[in-house]
Amino acid sequence: MPDAELLRQSGLRVTPQRLAILEEFAALSAGTHLSAEDLHARLVQQRSGISLATTYRTLNLLVRLGHLREHDFTEGHRHYEWVRHADPQHHHIVCVVCLRPVEFAESAVGELAREVAERHGFALSAFEFEVRGVCATCQG
Amino acid sequence: MPDAELLRQSGLRVTPQRLAILEEFAALSAGTHLSAEDLHARLVQQRSGISLATTYRTLNLLVRLGHLREHDFTEGHRHYEWVRHADPQHHHIVCVVCLRPVEFAESAVGELAREVAERHGFALSAFEFEVRGVCATCQG
DNA sequence: ATCTATGCAAAGTGTTTGCATGTTA
DNA sequence: TAACATGCAAACACTTTGCATAGAT
Numbered sequence: 001m002p003d004a005e006l007l008r009q010s011g012l013r014v015t016p017q018r019l020a021i022l023e024e025f026a027a028l029s030a031g032t033h034l035s036a037e038d039l040h041a042r043l044v045q046q047r048s049g050i051s052l053a054t055t056y057r058t059l060n061l062l063v064r065l066g067h068l069r070e071h072d073f074t075e076g077h078r079h080y081e082w083v084r085h086a087d088p089q090h091h092h093i094v095c096v097v098c099l100r101p102v103e104f105a106e107s108a109v110g111e112l113a114r115e116v117a118e119r120h121g122f123a124l125s126a127f128e129f130e131v132r133g134v135c136a137t138c139q140g
Numbered sequence: 141m142p143d144a145e146l147l148r149q150s151g152l153r154v155t156p157q158r159l160a161i162l163e164e165f166a167a168l169s170a171g172t173h174l175s176a177e178d179l180h181a182r183l184v185q186q187r188s189g190i191s192l193a194t195t196y197r198t199l200n201l202l203v204r205l206g207h208l209r210e211h212d213f214t215e216g217h218r219h220y221e222w223v224r225h226a227d228p229q230h231h232h233i234v235c236v237v238c239l240r241p242v243e244f245a246e247s248a249v250g251e252l253a254r255e256v257a258e259r260h261g262f263a264l265s266a267f268e269f270e271v272r273g274v275c276a277t278c279q280g
Numbered sequence: 281a282t283c284t285a286t287g288c289a290a291a292g293t294g295t296t297t298g299c300a301t302g303t304t305a
Numbered sequence: 306t307a308a309c310a311t312g313c314a315a316a317c318a319c320t321t322t323g324c325a326t327a328g329a330t
Contacts, residue, residue: 013284013329036320051287056320058285072212076295077319093260104256108248113271116244120233121276129269131253136261153304153309176295191312196295216320217294286327296317303310 010065020048021058025068025082031090031103033071033079071128075099091129097138150205160188161198165208165222171230171243173211173219211268215239231268235275242275 003022004014012018020043028034034042040055059080062068071079073094089110090103106129113127143162144154152158160183168174174182180195199220202208211219213234219241229250230243246269253267 015285015329017286049287053288053321054286060321070214072214074210074212074218078214091256093256093262095262096265102260104260106252106256108252109269112246112248112252112269116231116233116246116271117273120242120244121279122233122235122271122273123279124271124273125236126272127270129249129252130267131256131262131264132266132268133257133262133264139261139263155303155310157311189312193296193313194311197310200296282330284327284329286325288324288326290321290323292321293319294317295319296315298315299313301311301313303308305306305308 006067012061016048017050017054018058020046020050021055021062028082030084030087031081033081033101035077035079037077039080069126073099073101073130089127091131093131093133095135095138096132097134100135102135146207152201156188157190157194158198160186160190161195161202168222170224170227171221173221173241175217175219177217179220209266213239213241213270229267231270233271233273235278236272237274237278240275 001009003019003026006022007014007018021039024039024042024046025034036052036056036059039059040050040052043050043055059068063070063080067083068080069083071081071092073079073092088105088107090105091109092101092103094101109127109129114124116122117124143159143166146162147154147158161179164179164182164186165174176192176196176199179199180190180192183190183195199208203210203220207223208220209223211221211232213219213232228245228247230245231249232241232243234241249267249269254264256262257264
């Protein structure tokens with residue numbers, strides 16, 4: 001779906017700032033995480049005029065619309081990742097030393113989530129599995 | 141282990157503020173989550189003179205020492221939970237409407253974490269499984 | 281023409297820190 | 306008494322918001 005179409009379908013107006021953000025995420029390799037500041041810096045670098053406030057507002061919109069997944073690795077700021085509905089959901093193993101997140105797929109996690117939600121009478125809307133440890137490099 | 145002992149073993153000085161915090165967590169039922177503000181309010185209510193700054197400092201110390209687990213439910217503030225090493229680790233299913241966290245045990249999660257860490261050459265230090273959805277009450 | 285989005289700067293949150301003072305070992 | 310912990314207030318980082326202006330439909 002073209003970016004403009006995605007916006008219209010959600011009842012949002014098509015603006016250069018929003019298009020720039022969508023393009024930026026589309027250009028990223030799957031599963032890349034970006035903070036609001038990261039994203040803003042990239043956009044400015046590419047001469048897309050956009051304020052930090054609009055960056056935040058748009059990120060929040062896209063999260064509510066389900067196009068972005070919000071992560072919190074407890075580093076003091078949130079990370080955003082584009083949701084590719086076709087892809088299987090992946091999870092993260094984060095190095096506690098270098099803070100680099102490595103992603104992995106594990107379908108068992110999804111099954112577990114569905115089971116648990118059902119058992120507690122919840123209507124499942126999201127789940128996340130996060131592992132922390134010291135990566136091979138940092139163990140050196 | 142008595143609270144004072146726990147502090148000494150970690151090379152920390154025994155102060156009334158730290159003891160008050162340890163007692164507070166000991167009094168909580170297993171798996172209760174507290175924010176720094178929550179904890180501070182409780183202590184003040186019980187006439188334990190303590191500042192918010194010291195509350196934060198002590199929470200951070202206890203996290204580093206592995207006595208507290210830090211959670212981030214993306215509500216804008218962190219939650220802390222006392223680690224009872226004897227208990228099996230539990231996880232959370234959080235209602236996206238009322239934000240109430242319900243905990244559950246699921247040993248399969250721990251096995252999965254160990255597998256994943258090994259597969260990626262990580263030395264496992266922690267893991268967390270979080271499920272979000274709408275609870276039975278809020279579905280009403 | 282109307283309604284929405286943007287930019288700016290200011291306000292908000294939760295959390296951390298510098299420094300003088302009080303406390304522990 | 307030497308090292309460490311505390312309180313206070315100021316500083317912080319990230320995020321949100323009010324309002325006037327610019328832009329989309």
